[in-house]
Amino acid sequence: MGSRIVATGRALPRTSVTNHELERFMETSDEWIRSRTGIGCRYTLRSGEELAEIATEASRSALSRAGMTAADLDAIIVGTVSSEFAFPSFACQVQTRLGADSIPAYDVAAACSGFIYALSVADAHMRAGDFKKVLLVGADALSTFVDWSDRRTSVLFGDGAGAAVMVFEPGSRGVLASLLHSSGKHWDLLSLRATGVRATLDSEIRRDGTDAIKMKGPELFKIAVKSMEEVSRRVAERAGIKLEDVSLVVGHQANQRIISAVADRLGLPAEKVFMNIERYGNTSAGSVPIALDEALEQGRIHDNDLVMLNACGGGLTWGANLLRW
Numbered sequence: 001m002g003s004r005i006v007a008t009g010r011a012l013p014r015t016s017v018t019n020h021e022l023e024r025f026m027e028t029s030d031e032w033i034r035s036r037t038g039i040g041c042r043y044t045l046r047s048g049e050e051l052a053e054i055a056t057e058a059s060r061s062a063l064s065r066a067g068m069t070a071a072d073l074d075a076i077i078v079g080t081v082s083s084e085f086a087f088p089s090f091a092c093q094v095q096t097r098l099g100a101d102s103i104p105a106y107d108v109a110a111a112c113s114g115f116i117y118a119l120s121v122a123d124a125h126m127r128a129g130d131f132k133k134v135l136l137v138g139a140d141a142l143s144t145f146v147d148w149s150d151r152r153t154s155v156l157f158g159d160g161a162g163a164a165v166m167v168f169e170p171g172s173r174g175v176l177a178s179l180l181h182s183s184g185k186h187w188d189l190l191s192l193r194a195t196g197v198r199a200t201l202d203s204e205i206r207r208d209g210t211d212a213i214k215m216k217g218p219e220l221f222k223i224a225v226k227s228m229e230e231v232s233r234r235v236a237e238r239a240g241i242k243l244e245d246v247s248l249v250v251g252h253q254a255n256q257r258i259i260s261a262v263a264d265r266l267g268l269p270a271e272k273v274f275m276n277i278e279r280y281g282n283t284s285a286g287s288v289p290i291a292l293d294e295a296l297e298q299g300r301i302h303d304n305d306l307v308m309l310n311a312c313g314g315g316l317t318w319g320a321n322l323l324r325w
């Protein structure tokens with residue numbers, strides 16, 4: 001028996017912002033951003049839009065591809081740090097939009113590792129016999145949390161949501177292993193004081209040094225590479241498979257140089273590493289499911305392929321899942 005992702009979906013805000021557009025109001029360049037990060041543009045949430053609505057659109061797409069409706073679900077688990085409210089949770093906001101009342105719906109706050117954590121939690125519940133069909137969502141809108149005068153941080157983030165439907169079923173396909181880690185002592189490498197997305201969009205808060213994301217980029221870069229390499233090796237060991245047998249790594253899209261450095265250290269060739277950061281930037285918990293959805297659409301994943309998901313983010317948190325597709 002295994003818990004298997006049977007369908008995925010994604011949805012983005014309406015507005016895409018290119019690096020050239022950033023050049024108009026910020027001391028930066030398309031060349032700098034591309035060469036340091038691989039990012040060419042990103043989607044940003046605007047006033048009048050709701051991230052929960054976007055996440056619901058991604059969820060509807062995944063459910064429809066799975067041939068299911070919200071009534072079939074046993075739980076909704078969302079990786080996010082971008083809830084409109086301190087409470088109710090983001091998951092409850094998605095639940096009511098989907099009309100899936102009374103099933104458990106809750107958030108997992110692990111920043112950019114949110115989807116990896118949510119998937120691991122869902123798998124454990126399914127193995128325990130609690131749920132048979134789970135909707136997983138990764139959604140964030142970190143562009144609403146940046147100080148746009150801080151060029152070191154603001155150019156990196158974009159907004160969006162991805163969703164996946166997981167089903168517990170007989171057979172050898174599905175999640176082979178997951179591994180999660182956190183290191184609270186590094187909390188200040190990437191942090192944000194508590195204020196929600198809605199407050200920014202409604203202009204109650206103009207984010208400056210105090211109320212914006214604070215990041216120690218170069219330090220974070222080194223830890224991200226090391227931790228993602230280690231967790232990827234260990235999750236493969238735990239699953240009893242060799243790294244060279246992995247067909248595709250769909251990792252968190254934080255920085256092209258981080259993704260490539262991790263792949264190099266693992267000895268994986270570029271064709272086994274999925275990358276779409278150029279068009280999205282770092283969408284935090286949205287990044288892995290958005291990338292997964294695109295990888296499937298592009299025919300990069302086939303039945304029974306070994307697929308590795310990995311991420312590192314604020315907390316610090318990091319983790320990996322190994323799936324037989």
Ligand SMILES: CC(C)(COP(=O)(O)OP(=O)(O)OC[C@H]1O[C@@H](n2cnc3c(N)ncnc32)[C@H](O)[C@@H]1OP(=O)(O)O)[C@@H](O)C(=O)NCCC(=O)NCCS
Nearest residue numbers: 028029032036112151152155217218220221254255312313
């Ligand atoms: C943020 C990051 C891209 C910065 O790259 P870097 O090579 O470390 O660059 P530095 O921060 O050392 O800055 C180098 C120079 O570029 C400048 N610079 C920074 N941002 C710039 C921008 N957007 N445009 C132009 N110049 C910029 C800096 O001011 C600095 O100039 P100085 O030496 O004259 O002060 C990189 O550290 C990184 O990706 N870190 C990980 C961040 C991350 O992924 N966070 C999310 C994890 S989930």
